[in-house]
Amino acid sequence: MRVVMIGTGYVGLVSGACFADFGHTVTCVDKDQSKIDNLENGVMPIYEPGLDVLVDTNVKAGRLDFTTDPETAIGEADIVFIAVGTPTRRGDGHADLSYVYAAAEEIAGYLKGYTVIVNKSTVPVGTGDEVDAIVQKTNPSAEFDVASNPEFLREGAAIEDFKRPDRVVVGAQSDKAFEAMTELYRPLYLNETPLLKTERRTAELIKYAANAFLAVKIGFINEISDLCDAVGANVQQVAKGIGLDNRIGSKFLHAGPGYGGSCFPKDTLALSKTAHDYDAPISIVDTVIKSNDERKVSMIQRIEKAMGGSVSGKTIAILGLTFKPNTDDMREAPSLVIVPGLQERGANIRAYDPQGLKEASELLDNVEFCDGAYECMEDADAAVILTEWNEFRALDKGRMKALLKSPTLVDLRNIYPLDEVKDFDYHSIGRPTTS
Ligand code: UGA
Numbered sequence: 001m002r003v004v005m006i007g008t009g010y011v012g013l014v015s016g017a018c019f020a021d022f023g024h025t026v027t028c029v030d031k032d033q034s035k036i037d038n039l040e041n042g043v044m045p046i047y048e049p050g051l052d053v054l055v056d057t058n059v060k061a062g063r064l065d066f067t068t069d070p071e072t073a074i075g076e077a078d079i080v081f082i083a084v085g086t087p088t089r090r091g092d093g094h095a096d097l098s099y100v101y102a103a104a105e106e107i108a109g110y111l112k113g114y115t116v117i118v119n120k121s122t123v124p125v126g127t128g129d130e131v132d133a134i135v136q137k138t139n140p141s142a143e144f145d146v147a148s149n150p151e152f153l154r155e156g157a158a159i160e161d162f163k164r165p166d167r168v169v170v171g172a173q174s175d176k177a178f179e180a181m182t183e184l185y186r187p188l189y190l191n192e193t194p195l196l197k198t199e200r201r202t203a204e205l206i207k208y209a210a211n212a213f214l215a216v217k218i219g220f221i222n223e224i225s226d227l228c229d230a231v232g233a234n235v236q237q238v239a240k241g242i243g244l245d246n247r248i249g250s251k252f253l254h255a256g257p258g259y260g261g262s263c264f265p266k267d268t269l270a271l272s273k274t275a276h277d278y279d280a281p282i283s284i285v286d287t288v289i290k291s292n293d294e295r296k297v298s299m300i301q302r303i304e305k306a307m308g309g310s311v312s313g314k315t316i317a318i319l320g321l322t323f324k325p326n327t328d329d330m331r332e333a334p335s336l337v338i339v340p341g342l343q344e345r346g347a348n349i350r351a352y353d354p355q356g357l358k359e360a361s362e363l364l365d366n367v368e369f370c371d372g373a374y375e376c377m378e379d380a381d382a383a384v385i386l387t388e389w390n391e392f393r394a395l396d397k398g399r400m401k402a403l404l405k406s407p408t409l410v411d412l413r414n415i416y417p418l419d420e421v422k423d424f425d426y427h428s429i430g431r432p433t434t435s
Helices: 010-021 033-040 051-060 071-076 098-110 127-138 158-163 175-184 186-190 200-231 235-243 264-277 283-306 335-344 357-363 373-377 397-403
Strands: 002-006 025-029 064-067 079-082 115-119 144-148 168-171 195-198 315-319 348-352 367-369 382-385 408-411 425-427
Touching (some): 010 051, 010 064, 033 064, 051 064, 071 098, 079 098, 098 115, 127 144, 200 235, 283 408, 283 425, 373 397
Parallel strands (some): 002 079, 115 144, 315 382
């Protein structure tokens, strides 16, 4: 099949490369000429494990190319994806759909023959109807359907998630569109991946409901971890104890400094707004948004407490800045709240992140960025683990202790077994302190 992907952000680029790898012919489009030039030279705009190799292989096989001018590719396409950004609109929590609608209008002008236009961007319920109306108005003779095909990729594991998903969700209004989408996902369909076919609005809501549910799960275990601290229980064992119940499941029960990233914060907010707009508020989601915002701030007090009640004049080594490991993405990262909060209280911050330093240096002021974890800890009054990068799990504890001025270790991701850190004044989340 011939596929066009409008938008070479995280979702568009990963999906485009994976569809090419399925054997389809894919053109990825972006308005940003320098991004396209870079992609043509094999330079990825984001860090995602395996993406550079996947892109290179498919470009060389002639199945994947990049352009700023989509006219020809759209004219020949069977399926055109809209995978542009839907940022939170300034001033309120609604998703900003202007890029989606602009893409719909542009696509409409170039359509030739029957084409399925698919929303892959995370869009509020009813956006498909609006895209449908825009295309019809712009090009009344166009032969098309509009479908919704939400993505469930996790940054850092996106290619694996794309190729081995738990399910594929397609929302459409016609058999012809479902047939085209089934053909597109044929390699997964043959592997018996469930392909859920729904009405378009339902598919749009599934995406938000999935992300909000996962956010609620994280918010829940984070609050349980505070109770664990208060009563002297261990949150990891509580998570295991409840997670073994199949009705609950063991995933997304890791307590931490609060969820971040480009999805959960934005999508919970957008779902909440939609629910209020339709006069059907989801109070549990409203609560988790508030709980998560407060969580990030409460981490500042937690670090302060671990350092004897004040961080003023102290040097703190922050290990990990990105919102999660295996990405360079800093969007809504807890570090963006915690680092300035510590600085306001008089702390000097030194920081290291395996991939996020470049992004972080544009967002955080007055931070001494270091080239490695050990260098970062030298003569610091405490080390704080903010992101659970694997390389931090393997750090030599003896060397860490020797480098730090005092052996205070605040682990906001619970990455160390308690018996490994007995020699530290070690504070983690919802587990006993070792000092
Ligand atoms: C999330 C979803 O997991 C994907 O299914 C979805 O496709 C994606 O959003 C999206 O809407 O595009 P992502 O934001 O990449 O993916 O990352 P997650 O692995 O879900 O982590 C999100 C945040 O939750 C991170 O800050 C992470 O540290 C935190 N988290 C996750 C926890 O604090 N505890 C957990 O147990 C799991």
